[in-house]
Amino acid sequence: MKTPIYDALQDYAKRQPIRFHMPGHKGHAPISAWNPLYALDITEISGADSLLEANGIIAESEQIAAALFFSAGTIYSCAGSTGCIQTMLTLMKQENRTVIAARNVHRSFLNACVLLGLSVKWVYPETTNGLLSGQYTPEQFEAALSEIEEPACVYLTSPDYLGKTADIAGIAAVCKQHNARLLVDNAHGAHLAFLKNGKHPIQNGADFCCDSAHKTLPCLTGCAYLHAAHAEDVPRLKDAMSLFVSTSPSYLMLLSLDVCNAYLASKVQRDLERICKRAANLKKRLSEKYVFLDGDPLHLTIDAAASGIDGLDLGARLERADCVPEYADRDFVVLLLSPYNVPEELDVLEVTLHMLEADPYPETEQKEIVLPHPEIVCGIREAALGEQERIPVSESIGRVCAAVKVPCPPAVPIVCSGEKIDAACVEVLTHYGISEIAVVKERAFPAENLVKKTEQSEK
Secondary structure (H helix, E strand, O other), X not given: OOOHHHHHHHHHHHHOOOOOOOOOOOOOOOOHHHHHHHOOOOOOOOOXXXXXXXXXXXXXXXXXXXXXXXXXXXEEXXXXXXXXXXXXXXXXXXXXXXXXXXXXXXXXXXXXHHHHOOOEEEEOOOEEOOOOOEEOOHHHHHHHHHOOOOOEEEEEEOOOOOOOOOOHHHHHHHHHHOOOEEEEEOOOOHHHHHOOOOOOHHHHOOOEEEEEHHHHOOOOOOOEEEEEOOHHHHHHHHHHHOOOOOOOOOHHHHHXXXXXHHHHHHOHHHHHHHHHHHHHHHHHHOOOOOOEOOOOOOEEEEEHHHHOEOHHHHHHHHHHOOOOOOEEOOOEEEEEOOOOOOHHHHHHHHHHHHHOOOOEOOOOOOOOOOOOOOOEOOOHXXXXXXXXXXXXXXXXXXXXXXXXXXXXXXXXXXXXXXXEOOHHHHHHHHHOOOOEEEEEOHHHOOHHHHHHHHHHHHO
C-alpha cells in the first residue's frame, strides 16, 4: 500500500534542507527526543500539496482512503469530525434543505446550526438511556418527512456515545423515497467499514458521513474523514470545509491518516476480529455481575444502574487500577476499545472488573430520565448570538435558553438555544448538576414579540 504523504515527508527530512519556510521550529524540537517528529512537520511548500486544494500527495492519499471506505470520495479533516459536520451542514444549507435531526447530537452540530442560521425539526427517541443514548426508527423519520413539502435532509448520530447503532439502511430507504439526503455523524464508528457485516453508513445508504479516525483507529487526535456517496458531491466538499477550518493543517495529522491507510489495507480486519471476539467473551463471563448494553462491539458499556452499582465509583476504581475508562457517570461506564488493544489488555480488564466491588447505586438517584420537549420560540442563531445573561436554573422557568446545554459527547440537549425553559427542563438540568444557565435578556427579547418571532422561525 502506497503512503504518498509519509514518503514525501521522509524524503524531505532526509535531505536536511535549510528551511526558509514555516513552521518556525525549522525541523528542530525543544526536546531532542521529538526531533524525528518535528523534522516531518512542514507547511504547504512545493511538492507537499495543500489540503484544501489537493491535487498531489494529499489527493492521492485521500483517493486511497476512499477506496478503503467504499466511498465516491473521501477527504481528510485536521479539525476532527467537527469540521466534517460543519461541512455537511453547509452543503445542506446550499441546497436549501430543511434539517430533520435525531435529538441526540454532538455540540458541534448545534454550534454549526448557530453559525449557519439553520433551524432544526427534532425527532425524539422512542426509548432512551438518559441523555447519552436513544433508539430511533425509520417510521419516525417517515412521519417527519411526510409533514413537510420542501427539500429535506435527515441527520443522525450513530453509533451514539454508549454504542447504540441506528437502522441506517432502513432510514436511508425512507430518505430515498422522499428525495431527502441522509447525513450520519459516525464519529465513533470509523472501524465499522472493516467489520464482516459491513455496518458503515456509506455501505448502508448514507449520502454523507463523518468518521473520527482518532476514536477507534490508530490516528492522532483530531484526525477525521468526510465521506460522500455520490461522485457529483465530491468536488463541493473542500470548498464547503474551507469556510470553517484552518488554512494551516497539521502535516503530522495528515501523515497519521496516510499511514493509517496502510494499516487498514493489511491488518485491521484481523485485529478487529480478534479484539471483538475477546470483548464478547468478557461480556459473557461477567454477565452475572454486570449488565452490558448491546450495540457496537468496540463499546464495552456497563449499565451501572441496571447492575445495581454506582458508575462514578466503578469508574474511579478502574482508574486507580490503571484501567482508564472513556467515560463514567452514575448510570454508565464506557470502555472504548480499538483494534490496537491486544487481548492481554482485556485479560487484565476482565480480572479487574471481576475483583472490584463498587458502591451500590445511590437510592436517591433517579434511574429513569424523562426527556423534556421544550417549545421553540425563536431561531437558534438569534438566541445564541443575542444579548444574554446567566441566572440560576431554579429561576429560569419561562425564560428563553441562549447557550446550548448539551454535554460534550453526543447527547440529547436538555434545552437548546431559542427554546423556552419549562419545569421538566429544570428538573433534568438539576439532576445533572447544572445550577446556572444562560438565557436571552428580556429587554433584548420582549415577551410580546415571542409570538411573532415564533411564527417567523417556523416559516
